[in-house]
Amino acid sequence: MRFDLVDLRLFLHVAEGGSITAGAARAHLSLAAASQRIQELEAALGAALLVRGRRGVQPTPAGEVVVRHARALVRQLAHMEAELAEHAGGLKGQVRVLCNTAALSEYLPQVLAGFMARHAGVDVDLEERPSFDAALAVRAGAADLAIVTDTVDLSGLQAYPFRRDRLVAVAAPAQARRLLGEDVTRPGATVGFSRLADVEQVGLAGDSALFRYLARQAEQSGRLLRARVRVRSFEAVCQVVAGGIGVGIVSEPAARRCAQAMDLAVIELADAWALRRLVVCVRSLDELPRQAQLLVEALRAEWVG
Template identity: 50%
Template sequence: MRFDLTDLRLCLLVAEAGSITGGAERAHLTLASASARIRGLEETLGVALFMRHPQGVIPTPAGRALLAHAQRVLGQIEQMRGELGEYAAGLKGNVRIASNTVAMSEFLPDLLGAYLAEHPGVEISLREQTSSAVVQAVLEGAADIGVVSDWIELTGLETVPFRQDRLVVVTPPGHALAARHEAAFIDVLNSEFIGLTGPSALAEHLDGHARRAGRPLRYRLRLRDFDSLCRAVAAGAALGIVPLSAARRAADSLGVGVVPLSDPWALRMLVLCVRERDALPVHARHLLERLQTTPAAPDRPSTT
């Protein structure tokens, strides 16, 4: 029984997209060609690989088994190509990273930009997901490297520390709350907030804690990034909750107040996670080593 690598890659892309149409687009195939390839593979194997439903497709148990093997096979091929590429100029490698909001917005841009400048033959696919979705992506082989908060279940993954992440409340200049050294999340839930537009991993994280407290966050406005959020807060619109690094920038440039949240979940360690370090493609392994050895700035909150 022979397996076409294009078919295996297509199955992975279909599973990741949740539809044959989405998988075909990512594989740069027509829908008709992608459908025919999957049907042909199912006929060859004598078993259905995907269950079709109105919203798309989901893998069958046989499909999940095939996807696991396909990921290993394609990963080994990518690793071989990457290692041989050490001797061939111009060979491109692609590293897939799934990250939560804070790491993606505050820590990764500078680090990844510097890495790419030093490695012109490498491309990086970066997408934002909740920490639980990042873990799932790494476990299923849809991402080479994940960046998550250490409060999430990480069984089955290898992890290394990356950065410390402290969530703080930003207030308009002169706001009464700004005089406090810290505040509990539940104590600010009666206030109105500026938040992030969805899908945002941090917004989902905060909304989850608010629901558990029985007092949902009330948003007056949602914006795309932390800097825009802080500008709206500085204008007096409402409060915001952002990482300390973003709050420091806003405090320096806009004069917003910075009040650390006292809740244990507001101080988190971000970690890098992989399924198996030694099985990573060479470019992903090199990037992982770079990210974990880059010194982290000390995290000393200030409310002045």
């Protein structure tokens, strides 16, 4: 039985994306061509590989077998390509990275810029995911590495400290005084998330890692987090909040930066979970392609203890 690497990579993209449309886009194929390739792969194997439903597709038990072995093959091929590239005059390849909202917005861009300037032949496939989902994906071999909070289950993974990140609340000063009381606008004031959960929120879009993280925190305290306005970046949250609409929760570096240009009150959260340590997690550093190992090294160098 012969396998086409293009088909195997496509099938991985479909399985990870949850739909043939998403897989086709990542594989740079038309939907019709991707569907035809999947059908031909199923015919060649004599087994259905996907369960098709209204919300997308999922691998069948046979499909899970293909996913497991295809990931191993693609990973080994990436190793070979990287080692050969070093002999051919420059490192080449791709690194798949998953990360949470704070890492994507505040901490990764500068590190990636320096890394990619040093390694012009390396591409980075970067995707935002909640920390829990990102760790699962790395454990399953669906990504080379992830940047997550160390509060998630990291069993079976190697983890290296990257950055500390604090979540804070932002509000227009008048709005903060009206909704939360005079004390929260003074320097050093803190507020519990339970006091904010019932206040109209300006949040990141519902598919963002941070919004889902905050929604879980609200749910644990018996509340339903409601965002009156949803936007796509920390800066946009701060801009809307500065206009007097609700309260936002963002990473502290973004809040402090925006407060220099906007009329914002930055309020520390009293909850222990608001102070987080971001870590880089991998299944096995030694088994990563060389380009991924180098990126992990660059990320680890950012930790200051």
